[in-house]
Amino acid sequence: MNYAFGQVIEGCASDREEGTWITRGVVEAYHRLHELGHAHSIEVWREDELVGGMYGVAQGTLFCGESMFSRMENASKTALLVFCEEFIGHGGKLIDCQVLNDHTASLGACEIPRRDYLNYLNQMRLGRLPNNFWVPRCLFSPQE
Template structure:
């Protein structure tokens, strides 16, 4: 298989089934990060991930890491932590600050460059991308953002400036999303952090993740899901 170079004249992507095995999920190169192209990508289980200043790379890994909200896992220590109620958790109060914090990781590096920042801010302004913010004494200390696809939410990135902030963001969002009819959170690639919270891998093929994506895109959420609001801690 060969990596497809995207045409600037077309928004079409190759089938996710044609993605490379090594590196896992690499599907295409090039194109742009305009809202129409990003929407086309997410509708087909494809997302951009590349180093700032380099060519845009598009991915659809197999297996796919997902989190079913009902399967979210709170450890005993996290439950004790939540009982202390140290945070105020909000939805869509400051998307720009959340994605900027995800991009600024001095000790880790980041794949979120200026082009990505601008692109996802445009998605947010048009109502397609959303953020969860974690506040402590009025300061933003954690959060996450992603792209909505009906009853499926594509998680993109999260950050934490204090212990447990990003975990609390995800747990609060799981509860909120499920309450409005959300059924699945796409975590893209499994890591120790997401696995600890209940994420697991499922196959990508059309009878698994891609089929669920297609089905859930057509399921509307209850009204008010994405309105600015304060979320219960978990």
């Protein structure tokens, strides 16, 4: 986690059939958020090769996932699964995947009414994760 933010956002911004909303300006803005400690990346590595990942913005005990990519089958799903376990296990309350579609629903996403979401947001922005939660580190290794 947080080892290769630039590579992850570039992977998410790479050409896709459906296009991308991640323009150069967006990349620069998220790099700044990362430098300020608000945007974070979760990487999936196969030896020394980045094969998938996701990035998003944290606010208290809320994490808003922005985008994910895979260069290997299920790599982005692995990033989300491992991150979910770590995030919730350390006091995280909600991961906002923004769009409910077949893919996000298959990963456990569900819709939350706007009023409820705004209430959650007000509560969660005040919450705190452990001080060292976002330091670059390995969340899982199959060799462990």
